[in-house]
Amino acid sequence: MSTNRSSDPLLPTETLELDSGLSLVPRFKLNLTVHRVDASVKPLDEWQLKRSLIDFLKASFSVIVPEEDLHVRKFKDINKRKREDPVARGKLFIRQLGFLSTSSEDQEKKVSEWKKKVVAKIDGIELSLVGVKFKLSVEIPQSDDFEAMRKEWEENSAFHGGDRGYSGYFRGRKREPDTIVLRGVPSRWFAETRVSSKPSMLVTHTIFSALGKIRNLDVAEDDGIRKDTDEDDEDIVPGLQCKIAVRFDDHSEFCKALKVLCGRSLQKEGSRLKADYEVSWDKDDVFRNAKSQPEQNIRSMPKIPTGNYRNEGARYQPYVPRYSENNTRSKRFKV
Structure with a gap:
């Protein structure tokens, strides 16, 4: 849904049309941090991590995330990093938020509660990627x-x-x-x-x-x-x-x-x-x-x-x- 209304409040799932063909479109962003769980020094398989997380989101929240909306970057020289140090960081974007749309005045509260639920369920999960376990931490950027x-x-x-x-x-x-x-x-x-x-x-x-x-x-x-x-x-x-x-x-x-x-x-x-x-x-x-x-x-x-x-x-x-x-x-x- 898009709007260019002059007085009504903009709901969290609405798009605001600007000048010059630009628009502000809703999305939910999460910052990701990946740590090792076991003593293995095998490198992180980025593709496996993406597939595992995308499948998890689909099964848990019925949300489909295209691969281009999940970015993962490994740190350099991960073999030299301490065990408690992260091995990768990433960003996750969930753009399809239409299912949260409602004409109710409680939409803002509904969207906020859903975001907290997603964070709570993903934060701290362990992923086994080709026999190597990694732990995922997530947070909403400030x-x-x-x-x-x-x-x-x-x-x-x-x-x-x-x-x-x-x-x-x-x-x-x-x-x-x-x-x-x-x-x-x-x-x-x-x-x-x-x-x-x-x-x-x-x-x-x-x-x-x-x-x-x-x-x-x-x-x-x-x-x-x-x-x-x-x-x-x-x-x-x-x-x-x-x-x-x-x-x-x-x-x-x-x-x-x-x-x-x-x-x-x-x-x-x-x-x-x-x-x-x-x-x-x-x-x-x-x-x-x-x-x-x-x-x-x-x-x-x-x-x-x-x-x-x-x-x-x-x-x-x-x-x-x-x-x-x-x-x-x-x-x-x-x-």
Whole structure:
């Protein structure tokens, strides 16, 4: 089910249609860690592990997971690792969540309970792969857990006090974040079509306006979500992904946007690729710290023809979002 409604809350199993042919589609992500159980030093058979886990999910939850949605990476030099050290890590994506759809107001609770049930049943299971036993540990990543992130910033506020709060809040008031940071999205999806392959501030602003009223925005190239250095990994091609920081008008707008981004992937119409990004709240005060470095904000601001200036020299100005009752984006929703 997809929606672009302006006022209704977005349910956990619904898809949100964005601009530029993009959409946020629901998915359930689990981080996997594999340990040895016995004293064997035989290498992990990744294919056997995938088949065993896929069969287990089908038998236990009637969930079919395609092989491409289960990623396993072995660590290097596993023969030299201590017995208690993991031998591999992985990621599991369950994308077919339609069976959890319901018109009931309890859908959010139902989905949450089902996810906890899956974690409880998979975590700690032992798999015998070609005569070698391995133990599987699973957890929901914090970037997919809105309540875990809320708890983190509330604890941060309690321990660090209000004097270090974000701009826009009075001294002594609790620290409430208003900025999300998104990593692991294709740069070309946020670029101007047939103009450049680099992400555009204007295109990015248009896309994220569907999540709430934006105060500030920054887009930069990203070399990819860094993985464990001991992990067998593919080469990362610089420039293919971008890192996006979006500062919303206030804390409530930020919360609504973050909750929608949690537990979803970005998909583009006509593409088979799904961007399984990571989202978090800004712990580094990106825009506040940038005040001492004004050139940092300018570097990614495109020059946009305004067309309403009296002289030619003033026609091109750095793009600064402006809002009024007439031009505020209508794709808004409550959480």
